[in-house]
Amino acid sequence: MWAGIDFGSKYAGTTAVCYGNHTNTKFVLGTTKKQDADEFIVSLLESLNPEIVCIDAPLSLPGIYTMGNRYSNYFYREADMATSAMSPMFLGGLTARAIQLKCKLEKIGITVFEVYPAAFVKYHELTDSYNKKDKQLIRQFLAILQHRFNVKIDSFEATSWHHVDAIICWIISSRIKKGEAISFGHADEGMIYV
Numbered sequence: 001m002w003a004g005i006d007f008g009s010k011y012a013g014t015t016a017v018c019y020g021n022h023t024n025t026k027f028v029l030g031t032t033k034k035q036d037a038d039e040f041i042v043s044l045l046e047s048l049n050p051e052i053v054c055i056d057a058p059l060s061l062p063g064i065y066t067m068g069n070r071y072s073n074y075f076y077r078e079a080d081m082a083t084s085a086m087s088p089m090f091l092g093g094l095t096a097r098a099i100q101l102k103c104k105l106e107k108i109g110i111t112v113f114e115v116y117p118a119a120f121v122k123y124h125e126l127t128d129s130y131n132k133k134d135k136q137l138i139r140q141f142l143a144i145l146q147h148r149f150n151v152k153i154d155s156f157e158a159t160s161w162h163h164v165d166a167i168i169c170w171i172i173s174s175r176i177k178k179g180e181a182i183s184f185g186h187a188d189e190g191m192i193y194v
Helices: 037-048 064-070 079-082 093-107 117-121 135-149 161-178
Strands: 004-008 016-021 024-029 052-055 111-114 183-186 188-194
Touching: 004 037, 004 161, 016 037, 016 161, 016 188, 024 161, 024 183, 037 093, 052 093, 052 161, 079 183, 079 188, 093 111, 111 161, 117 161, 161 188
Parallel strands: 004 052, 052 111
Antiparallel strands: 004 016, 016 024, 183 188
16 A cells, blocks of 8 residues: 655645555545644554555755755755755745654554646646646546546545645655656655656
8 A cells, every 4th residue: 555645734734645556546635624634634543554656745854954965955856956946945844744644654664655736737737627726627637547547436526636636645655665656856865656
């Protein structure tokens, strides 16, 4: 089993988790407003015990902070620049929470990868239907994902694009497992998978 997480603000109710095996997914809406997303994720994943988890959040800092002169950019990692991702430094507290979550999950034997759904959508040329301002396009986009990536998404109420991004994270986890995912960046600084 593997899982994908759209990682949101700690108490905003925007964190979502998708999990499953092979081509069949189960969906779990992670949190409600005022619920601690980090505690929810750890509790859920301890019970599910997935082999790998893919999370839509920075899991490292620019290399200059940890490896000094080998890197020179104080704001972006190579992976961020390659995928047009936001700076881990700009995301600040979310980055710190994600790195802490990764450490907790790895201590219980779960391998964690950083992914970026927007880069996945762009790489696979799916941007026409990926419009986060229009909830009416969610069903259409899910149908495209099912067809294009040969996955079955259980019938559930996907009411937000956070749900969709969690599903994309799960698809990327499946592709990592099969050796089909594309990676950007350097292993010593931080990789982003799409």
